[in-house]
Amino acid sequence: MDAEVLEKYRKAGDILARVRDEASSLIDVGVSILQVANFVEETIRDLGGKPAFPCNISRDRVAAHDTPRPQDGSVFGEEMVKLDIGVHVDGYIADAAVTVDLGGHPELVEASKAGLAAAIEIVGPGVSTAELGAAIEDAIRGYGYNSVANLTGHGLGRYQAHGEPSVPNRQIEKGVELLPGDVIAIEPFATDGVGRISEAPQAEIFSFVAKRPIRAPPARALLNQVQENYSTLPFARRWLSGDRIDYSLNQLLRAGILHRYPLLWEAEGSLVSQAEHTVIVMENGCEVTTKPR
């Protein structure tokens, strides 16, 4: 990997590590969720990065893709809180997550952490993503929980938050061999549910996918705002300004211009924990860009 590119990945990882560690110490029962999300996104900018996607704060059975609504007044309860943060420096992305347990299920938190540690331990050139999936599944089963089969880690590219290869959280038939210079986010999810998430009705996160004609003036204005500020990276509904935002979002979705990321949840009554780091595959082993400093 080019030295300048490596430096940008490292800087994004450094910023993320600081923000994650400060933000996770703010999370507590009664604290405003929107305030934590705003803290994360503002501190990323203060430190010289940009959010690679909205700060995800997903609770209890929701595994991923939740972020506060505009003017969201909700506060944390005695919940299992997943804080998932993305930072980019000139398009080079760091992606990491931690679980803050306010509900008294420490073993479930440990299970996803153990899955992540088991995968990181074996990452290197020539290792198959299938081996990572098997290591993650084994570690999580060791705690008596299921890993979530249909949520995976992923490759990271410039301005590309979800690329190839996919990094499974279960044993799979055929994986992809890792190469030096690959950048991957490894993100095990552990659950006391069935190990399979589905899409909830609501979505708060969207991204631009295709340029297509659109007539309605408010929708055109919103599209300009999105393209200027977020390029192809995901953005939150609460980041948008102007009139008739929900109408315009629907128009752009219907035209196939935007993609929506619905909340992803496990079966009702279950809990999900998550752990995630960004890892660069090196000639001998790997470097974790998002580890604590």
Ligand code: MN
């Ligand atoms: Mn993430």
Ligand code: MN
């Ligand atoms: Mn990720």
